[in-house]
Every structure is written in structure tokens, then in C-alpha cells.
Amino acid sequence: MNCAESEILLHALIDGELDAGHARQVEAHVATCSACAEKLASFRAMRKAMSGAALKEAAPPHLRSRIEQSLTPPAPAAVPARSFFRPTRRWFFGGFALGAGLSAAVAAGIVLTIVPKNKGQEIADDLLSAHLRSLQANHLLDVATSDQHTVKPWFNGRVDVAPPVIDLTAEGFTLLGGRLDYLAGEPVAAIVYQRRKHVINLFIAAHSATKSAGAPSESVQGYNIRHWSQNGLDLWAVSDLAGGELDEFAQKITAGLRAAAGS
Amino acid sequence: MAKDEAAEHERMRRFRDAALPYLDDVHTLARYLVRDAADAEDAVQECYLRALHHFDTYRGPAMKSWLLAILRNVCNDEFARRRDQEIPTDYAQDASIIEKMPLWQEAQASPEGLMLRAHDSAAVRRLIAELPEPFREVIVLREISDLSYREIAEITGVPVGTVMSRLARARAMLRSAWNAMEGAAAAPSTTDAKLSS
DSSP states (O other): OOHHHHHHHHHHHHTTOSOHHHHHHHHHHHHHOHHHHHHHHHHHHHHHHHHHSOOOOOOOHHHHHHHHHHTSOOOTTHHHHHHHHHHHHHTTOHHHHHHHHHHHHHHHHHHHHHHHHHHHHHHHHHHHHHHHHHHSTTOSOSEEOSOHHHHHHHTTTTSSSOOOOOOOGGGTOEEEEEEEEEETTEEEEEEEEEETTEEEEEEEEEOOHHHHHTOOOEEETTEEEEEEEETTEEEEEEESSOHHHHHHHHHHHHHHHHHHHHO | OHHHHHHHHHHHHHHHHHHGGGHHHHHHHHHHHHOSHHHHHHHHHHHHHHHHHTGGGOOOSOHHHHHHHHHHHHHHHHHHHHHHHSOOOSHHHHHHHHHHSOSOOOOSSOOSOBOOOOOOHHHHHHHHHTSOTTHHHHHIIIIISOOOHHHHHHHHTSOHHHHHHHHHHHHHHHHHHHHHHHHHHSGGGOGGGBOOO
16 A cells, blocks of 8 residues: 555544455555654544534524424414413403313323323234234245345335344344334334244334334233334334343344444 | 324424434534524524425435435525625635645644644634535534545535545645644644654
């Protein structure tokens, strides 16, 4: 390697963007070339100094609320509520207004506690039936391959996330392939793994508050479900595998995702 | 009718959940690209509205990269519009001079790896802000937004090789500016400011 090549590639070395072979080549050149060694040290020092400085420009609160507002549809309930409370307060049935407010709050509380529960149950039912359906003959896989680099691109354009496909073969979970499935009426990616004779469906969707609000991590009819959110995704692992082993699977996927996001 | 409205609410909510976590990243790039605070805020808002508009067809890349690419388009559109209206700058001429500059310029005061002390952040921000495009952009995307070469290439629409050469040039320019600042600020004590490694 000459100095001109090294001049460009030493930045990729600093940024951790070089494969092992090229990294060795740059390091070998730097070891014999004091000019390039000096550059490498100097750019590393600059990068370090920059990482210590506060260079981000956090969005000011007024901008944040302006954008949040422009992305929030006007709540239809707000209009009748205002026209209801204002006249009441003007009359001196203060107590009535308070009572109405309270019962409205109680009613809202009931609605709020019921809705997520239903939603959670709905998701759990969807997950279980999707899992059971997948076990029927010829329903398990749309793309059957143990190659993670074949599974991932297959989902392009089929679901609205690029689902991470993590190879855990070495950890005792064999990758079987992937499948398009549906959860709460929306297409999601299902990545299929196997441990011994047990099939694990890993459902992946873009993170959504309603879906994860009813996040079930439970046991339904002898099947275990694990749910977590990570990297802007909602993930559900469903299997008849023992709870402890499914936990282990979830931990391995979590670690794999973290490694993928960090690199 | 009510169903359409519910679907629209759902769509907006999904967009907010996906896109709002990156507001600070989008705002940061806007501030470095646009300079003027109020213009930057307008660009950020326009970026989010455009992103919402195209959210249905969004299939990737990662949300952060997608938003930054949109913001970049917003800023470029705005600059293009202004360039048509206002007197032309000598930007094109600057760029050609920069391309001819050597990648490595020896610092005047202290040639060997002058110590780059952790300066106050405002000074560093100013150094970055003074870099010409597209070098300012690549520094911000790499050092502040912490994106990979591949992601930067996607956002800026150039090959990874171009990202690498721009970054090399950008860091060389930043380093000389930094050294100049060091030289001006700490002229008497440059000897104890050597790199220890």
C-alpha cells in the first residue's frame, strides 16, 4: 500500500469501516511510514476531541411542539367537551360541573383500561393463530433457506420494515426461513427458527404504541409468547418451547440486534 | 368516512412513533446546512410534512437516514430557489480551489501532530460551520449523526468511494483550521501541546 491509498483508507480504519484484510494492510503501511503514522494519530486525536464536544443541536421545545401539533389530527372529542363545560361553569352549578368532570374522567379511565386489554388479547390471539397456522403443512415458509442474506431481502416491499435476520445456528437455533404474516390486520415479517423439533416464529413489525401497549409475554394454551421492543421494532417470539429456552432465544436475538445496530 | 378518519389518525400516529425520535438528528443537520436558526426550523418542519406525505410508500432505508435525506432535499430545494433570486455566490469557484488543495497541509506553528485540546464546543461548531459544502455535510453526518459510510452514501446519493474521499478531505481541512485556531489561541505554549502518543 502506498501513501496516497493510505491517506484515504486510514479514515476508514479510524471509523471502523475496513474489513480485516484492508485494516491489516493500512496498519502495516502505517508501521513503516512515519508520515502516515503521524496523520493517523492526529486524526484520531481530532476525532476524540470532537466526540467530547457537544456538537448536536437539540430541537428547541417550541419547534418540537410545533411539529408535534402539525402531526396530530384535531381531537374530535375536544370540541363538544369545551362547549359543554364552559356554559356549565358560567351558571353556578359549580358542583355539577365538577361531578360531570369526574364522571367523564371515570368513564375515560374505564375506556382506557379496557381498550389496551382487548388490544393485548387480540394480539395474543393473532400471534397464536398465526403460529398454529404456520405449523400446518406447507404454511411455515414463503422463503426457505438457512442463509440470512437471502431471507432479509425477500421482505423488501412486502412489509414496511427491513426485518433483521440474525443467524443463531451456532447457538442451537437453526434458521429455517421467512414468511409474510398478518398481525392486527397488518403485514408483518415472520422469521422462522427451529430448536430440536420445536418451531419458533419471530414476528417483526415497525414499533407501534397500540400493539406494544398490550404487550403479552405470557403462556397461552401451552404456547409461550415473548414480546419486546428494540431499535424501533416490535418483536414477538412464539413457540411451544419451554419458557426458559424461549427467554434464551429472545436474549440472543436482542444481543444480535444490539450488535447489528452498534456496528 | 369515520373509518377513513380513523385510518388517517392511525397513519399519523405510526408516523409520529417512527419519525419523532429523530427530531434532534434532523434539527442538527438542518442547523449545520442552513445556518440561520429560523430557516433551519422551517426546513425541519417541511421535512416532517414531506415525510408524512410519503410515509405510505416508505420501505426503507432506516428511518433516520430517510428523514435526513428528505431534509437534505428540502435544504437543496430552498438553496436552489434562493440562488435563482439572489446574486450568485462564488461557491463554484471556491469548490474548484478546494479540489486542488493538498490533502495534508503542515501546520505553521507546530508541524507534528499538534495537540487538539477539547475546546469549548462552540469553537468546534464554528470550525465545522466554516467548512464549505459538501465537506461540512459529510463531517456532520459522520461525526455528529454517527452514520456509516453506506448510510451517508445513501443520503447524499454518491458512491461510498466518494464519501471516503470527501471525508478524508473534510478532515484534512478541519484539521488545518483547528491547528490555526490552536496556533492563534495558544501561541506561547505550543511546545507542551504535543501529542503524547
